[in-house]
Amino acid sequence: MAASVPVKLAIWGERAPGGSFDEARLATDLAAIVDDHIARFGAVPFTHYTFLVMLAHDAYGGLEHRASSVNLYHPYFGASRKHYEGLLDKVLDDWARLMAIPGRRRQSLEAASFDAWIKLYKPDESNLNTTVSYYLKGGLTMLALDLQIRRRTEGARSLDDVLRLLWQRYGATATPHPDQLQPVFEEATGLALGDVFDRQVRGTDDPELVEELRHVGLELRTSSDPAQTGDSASAVWLGATIGGGKVTGVFDDSPAQAAGLSPGDEIIALDGFRVTAEADLRSLAGALRPGDRIELAVFRRARLLRLPVRLGAAPATRYEIAGVADPGMAAARYHAWLGEAHPGSQTLATVTTTARWV
Structure with missing residues (x-):
């Protein structure tokens, strides 16, 4: 019950093997959330409310209705989480x-x-x-x-x-x-x-x-991850997303864009060395530094292209929120x-x- 309004929790699908699923705790927490919302908004437009949780391997998301909502999760969602995020x-x-x-x-x-x-x-x-x-x-x-x-x-x-x-x-x-x-x-x-x-x-x-x-009294700080600056393959930046050996996206104002790399290009070599996966790119980039010039061999449809690239410095990757000493x-x-x-x-x-x- 939540503020005298019945709240139901319905779960469909298979639980993760070996995972913990505290249905009683989930129902209690959901009721508290509903209580808080009712306290903020006043009278409710429904006589009951249903949360439908669907556990599916190929779905994620949700949809809200006036007296119910559907929430889709992977069966392993949260299975390994050690604590709640703040x-x-x-x-x-x-x-x-x-x-x-x-x-x-x-x-x-x-x-x-x-x-x-x-x-x-x-x-x-x-x-x-x-x-x-x-x-x-x-x-x-x-x-x-x-x-x-x-x-x-x-x-x-x-x-x-x-x-x-x-x-x-x-x-x-x-x-x-x-x-x-x-x-x-x-x-x-x-x-x-x-x-x-x-x-x-x-x-x-x-x-x-x-x-x-x-x-x-809080500061939001941006910096480079110390581990990144010590790892050459993480310190340099091409500015493209890659999946299955092919370029899937090119960032604006990036070295990749300046070099003419295009979504759909299949990267086959870096400085003459064969590339079959993104891991190969990282391995070959191990000795590179921002500003270094490389050559990428790519297939664009059936045509072989050789693109000279000048690598940039990787964008900031570390963010922090911290309290100030004297607020x-x-x-x-x-x-x-x-x-x-x-x-x-x-x-x-x-x-x-x-x-x-x-």
Whole structure:
């Protein structure tokens, strides 16, 4: 039960052999989540709610309905996880993923949402440079905006107020919401938000997460992984994604793009040495440094090409969120945001992306 509303959990599919699946704990946690949502939004539009968990080897995702949701997972999902990720772990992981997508500089958040069904869900070789997930960038943008609202209203308002107003005015009454939601955000918060929407929603600016985290006494740091700088094959960068020996994508403004490498090219040799897999590329790159020149032999359809490439330096791969030593008034904002004391000068989350020379 959750706030006197029955909540059901239905599980379909095979559990992972030897894995732990605490159904009672899952039901208890889901009820707590539902309780929290009801407390934030008020009266519920359903008399019962069902979570359907589907365990399938070839599916991942979910779909929401008014009184139920379907959640698809691989049977081994979470089987080896030793602990739950914290909020900041998830935030940092998403930030690292976003920073690795050149398309975030080309497609606005507004356009990403509008074009989702013809671009995000139907990807091709250009998606890497031309699109961004509205889920990924949208979540981080709204997190940064929530922190900004809390800061500018001195804690009197938050994104919760926006979501409540949207629900009360449109969701609860099944009324279509307007195309432009900026006026609703401004009404709910009492703030002028045109600049934020122009740059981060209608424009292509990154979410101002680094700046807003500082106001709650946190630093988001970017650097190169020490292990990367000591590994030549990870320190150099070609700027292409490779699968099955073929180029699947080429980053904008990368050495690969400058050399004329194209999606679909089959790499067969590096400096005259045979390549049959990505592991061969890493092995052959072991003695290379940023700035070195190499020659890639590739088949483009039936034609053999020899492409000279000047390797670049690998992008930053290490991200950290850490507390500042003397947060001052930011400590109170941190507590109001997460409901716990400021952690002081300690690292709270670390993400190191896979260092791949390609």
